[in-house]
Amino acid sequence: MSEYRNMTKEELLAEKETLLKKFDEFKAMGLNLDMSRGKPSKEQLDLSMDMLKPIDYTEDGFDVRNYGLLDGIKSCKQLFADLLGVEAKNIIIGPSASLNLMYDYICQCYCEGVLGSTPWCKLDEVKFLCPVPGYDRHFTILEHFGIKMINVPMTSEGPDMDVIEELVKDEAVKGMFCVPKYSNPQGITFSDDTVRRIAALKPAAKDFRIVWDNAYCVHDIKDEGDTLLNIFDVLGDNEDMVIEVCSTSKMTFPGAGVSALAASDANIAQIKKRLNCETISYDKMNQLRHVKFFGNVDGLLAHMKKHAAIMKPKFDMVIEHLENELGGLGIAEWLDPKGGYFISLDVMNGTAKRVGELCKEAGVTLTTVGATYPYGDDPNNSNIRIAPSLPPVAELDLATQILCTSVKLAAIEKLVG
């Protein structure tokens, strides 16, 4: 089949007829399939059940069931230090969600400022740079605090650094969220050059902060995964500029994992001071369970291979459908990521919302179209985030067929009505 834009009106209408027939068949199945969020599947959750076997809840003679140890138990801090390539003193173990660590950090900047700077709540305008498409929950945090979001386009190497280097000359630009490895939703890993340029930024704002959301740091799907330069190795004098977070949400249990934050001594000190008001300690029993379950970083990486084995067939199937059904039509583009949780699909400009509607009509829930952009506003109305992890393979097969059919139908509607 040739590209849609090269087909005649008659050819397109005939194609539409075929697609509508197929679409009606899907609808008749009364499906309820969910590809909206990066939820691990039941099979993946089952991988970590051994974590719950009875253990001795003491470490170095300290009863972790009781109060204390604000920044986490020693062994858990070491595990994350090894994972992220920093010293244990630069680690704080957090609650079950790294989102909570990020929200709390932005909230702290808003309420009290950054290492002595003016609190952001006292400024007339605060802006953040948002690589797009990006993670909706980052945008939600920023919007909650009234922080103005500025789109920065992603390239295959990470966010467009020429644009960023220009924008940080504005003193009102106070920071940026990044998902540097297997970015959400595109699955792009920032190149070494991008990481170096980010690390070398000299923003006008002294209180410029990058939240380095390394959510998918060990979430390879292909045998040969991407590698990400450790930004703390190249920050030099800029070490206070980056706050890194990660979690075991997609290693063990999304609702009951352990999160961690890595930062410079100065940032850790400021965060700990606030934490001392905010809580007594996070769940140290859960921290110890995780340490005993993984053993060390090698054990953690071995565990992630089991996840990959479950995820790979799902990603392969989606990519195969996209290639077979949308390849060569000139109406959609996508990347084939080596890891992470998402496949980002760019459909014909102006049709993404319609694709979402059609999918919904046929019983497939996608991430709300537009959510991958600040304010839910995708200027091209073209980006769709596919989350293949949750549905069983058979359902995913069907859901992707429905998605591809919807992408074609929406394109034809756009081209010939």
Next chain:
Amino acid sequence: MSEYRNMTKEELLAEKETLLKKFDEFKAMGLNLDMSRGKPSKEQLDLSMDMLKPIDYTEDGFDVRNYGLLDGIKSCKQLFADLLGVEAKNIIIGPSASLNLMYDYICQCYCEGVLGSTPWCKLDEVKFLCPVPGYDRHFTILEHFGIKMINVPMTSEGPDMDVIEELVKDEAVKGMFCVPKYSNPQGITFSDDTVRRIAALKPAAKDFRIVWDNAYCVHDIKDEGDTLLNIFDVLGDNEDMVIEVCSTSKMTFPGAGVSALAASDANIAQIKKRLNCETISYDKMNQLRHVKFFGNVDGLLAHMKKHAAIMKPKFDMVIEHLENELGGLGIAEWLDPKGGYFISLDVMNGTAKRVGELCKEAGVTLTTVGATYPYGDDPNNSNIRIAPSLPPVAELDLATQILCTSVKLAAIEKLVG
């Protein structure tokens, strides 16, 4: 022995000699005893180990190991609704510490205001009423946000309501923290009349909020505990004024319990909206573990009787020492609470800090003297918080003897040098 103030200088110096000899014997023991925080003892932590036995992590077919259910699982919301006497829709299940719920709520008022009011961060001055002596961590939160704290004296019925009714006429007074049952540190339960007067307050500030920290709601020690009027039953039109919190920190595991917040529909809606930015969900596996362990409120109350059996001998021992060693000397006052975690000891004015020093010298750690007052400033330098829960009985025996000796020594130093 007569009251110290009626003794001659010679008698006091002789007494001092005796005390110093005793004190030196204590010091020679090289002790390291901790009565500083309300930490449950190992025996108490062991009471809940059955909570950790393997369970099925689904509820109503929902896999609680995965993302979702922002405000908690249904059964856990119901458990706390029954415990606090409110509807399940008015409950949010939080993280492991209710302190976190309180911090986050004050932070929300600071950042975004109360149900549409001006954010507190935009106001020139925000004041809070602080019943004293009180809980240091409440004061820490308020100080963190630059909220000015005003002391309100406690009476045997709760905070002095005449004072409060006067102070709330100031529009800058935005709220109050209370521990209404077995108050920290005095163990006073607010009388029905006090609760009714609080519920009927008509503060000048429309955004006045009471954080009702019901930390010890079921923490009786004596067979016949106090009863607290359910403030939500008497709030009437004032229902938005109170945010109640509690937790299982002192029921199961302090580091890994479940907290809950109860509030009006309007407040719940505002808090949920913020939570939706802040986290994906709290630890639902832990919520389910708690529900399966307690079964229902009756099961929870039966469990608390086991705690009481461990706590009672400790409280009895402290009170007995206080009566035997300090009774009739006119240099100390205390209450004998029916529940909670603390005994509040008022020593001779101007001597509390010295008592703390002497205890430390002999190897006993008390809560930092002054901490029971805002800014760590006890105007009379007289209040000491005793936390009898953590030390084993034999250690507690010794620690209380040291405390009593120190109280007497400090008084004599004050009287005759």
